[in-house]
Amino acid sequence: MDWTALGLSLRLAGWTVVILLPVAVILGRALAYRRFLGKGLIEALVMLPLVLPPTVFGFYLLVAFGGNSPVGDLWQSLFGNQLVFSFEGLVVASVIFNLPFAIQPAQRGFEAVPVEVREAAATCGMSPARSLWRVELPLAWPGVMTAMVLTFAHTLGEFGIVLMVGGSIPGETKTIAIAIYDRVQAFDNRGAAVMSAVLVGISLVTIAVTYWLSARVGRRLS
């Protein structure tokens, strides 16, 4: 059992959730309430990672963030290390790749907030921020919660992108999914089986907890 790889995957999933939570709330809310020019395009862009193969995405990241690119150079001069083949690079890739999983459910959550409720909050003199915090978030909660859990679970299972921009460096970019792949290639079926079972267990528990939580919230709301 490769605990380093599991720890790395959990850390990657954690950072992805931390970064995507505000993004999902702000963008999900804007997409739910507002109508503006190019909204369809933005929604399509957000969904794009869902249909694009990780290879396409990984290739673009390598080109965009690689050693000879402007972004790669900027990062190198700011932080003194490479963006690709580093943990930070994986976080960036993971954040972009999880956009649909984070924003879609959050958007549905905010769409479920009745417009009368929001208007009532505004009439009571609540600022938009206060209305978001005291009224909308509690109602949109199941959606936001689902978004974060899906993001977390999906990051744990991410394989293709990590393979392309990670480089399988133990302790830095060798996630649990890559470790399982490596074990299979080393003909270590036992190791692969143990790690796979652990990953199945964690993913199942994570998703079961969400369903349980949103079911409770749903019951309270109805």
Add this chain to the structure above:
Amino acid sequence: MLFSLSRRILWAALTALIAAMPLRGAAQDHAPVIAAASDLQFAVTELAEAFAAETGQAVRLAFGSTGNFARQIRAGAPFELFMAADEAFVADLHADGFTRDAGDLYALGRLVIIVPEGSTLTPDADLDALERMLTAGGITRFAIANPEHAPYGMRAREALITRGLWEDLQPVMVLGENVSQAAQFALSGNAAGGIIAYSLALAPEVGARGSHALIPGGWHAPLRQRMVLLNGAGPVAEAFYAYMQEPRARAIMARHGFERPGDE
């Protein structure tokens, strides 16, 4: 309020997460990473253990196809030592300034044909049995490493071209991303067999699942395996590089089926 309860749980979870995950980790203190060709899967794992036992210094190993590693090194991957399965990739990296020097020829690799337990195909050095079964339509799948970027795949293609079987095998060919995956495919039970590295076939994990025969070395260009220290190499990587040239390391390599190239 359930919202405030689950909100509190989330905040607690997030705080715990952030506290538990420093972004940079302790990466700088970590052992150097060696990018090793897949055919070294078992040999270099054993070498790293012997190296750690003798010197008390640890290295981290990443296995993959030589071509992919070369591409990743060009994109800035932080490897310190590159153990390639083919010296051409090392020469290119050296010419473009990614390596410290021209490196050292550390091994000559060999190809074997391997067939899984219970296969009707018998492994023979001349590949006559393969040809007979192929003509009779008895080969469903045959695995080699991807000849686009994996050296063992390139040499397997050359050997099959020399033997005159390359064209006929095309419809049934499956390609592994590297030679380890080719071995996995060949022995999965879904293929009649495959051409892989001798060093993999000698490993107990692989040997237990199939039988193999050495393919004549004259059928393909030699698999001249060269290693090289990359620009960012530190003292531990240098020590490992030097260790590879010691008799104990050579003995381990020989046990894994690698020939020692003549000093040149």
